[in-house]
Amino acid sequence: MHELSIVMSILDIAQKQANKAQAQAVEEIELEIGELTGIEKMSFDFAWKQAIRGSILENVELKIIRPLGIGKCMDCDEVFEMKQIFDACPICKSPFVAIKSGKELRVKSLVVT
Numbered sequence: 793m794h795e796l797s798i799v800m801s802i803l804d805i806a807q808k809q810a811n812k813a814q815a816q817a818v819e820e821i822e823l824e825i826g827e828l829t830g831i832e833k834m835s836f837d838f839a840w841k842q843a844i845r846g847s848i849l850e851n852v853e854l855k856i857i858r859p860l861g862i863g864k865c866m867d868c869d870e871v872f873e874m875k876q877i878f879d880a881c882p883i884c885k886s887p888f889v890a891i892k893s894g895k896e897l898r899v900k901s902l903v904v905t
């Protein structure tokens with residue numbers, strides 16, 4: 793499952809950061825998951841709950857920021873909101889779109905104790 797491997801890599805990052813800071817636990821974690829990453833909130837939550845059990849993230853407060861998908865048409869320069877990664881320009885129907893936001897997938901911040 794896609795979401796589970798993502799959660800596992802987040803867990804790995806958190807573990808390394810906590811080790812570096814010699815922390816006992818992670819209090820808060822803030823993730824940035826763009827709307828165009830294809831990550832489903834429900835399957836992410838499911839994978840998350842399973843993966844953090846017994847880990848350093850067990851009692852963490854999880855915050856998720858979901859940047860909207862924003863694309864800029866390479867033909868007419870229209871800037872528009874994208875729902876899917878292959879959305880065409882709504883004005884000229886061009887399929888050539890530069891994605892400006894929505895593909896973010898990272899740990900934005902981490903608070904350890």
Ligand SMILES: [Zn+2]
Nearest residue numbers: 865868881884
């Ligand atoms: Zn266009």
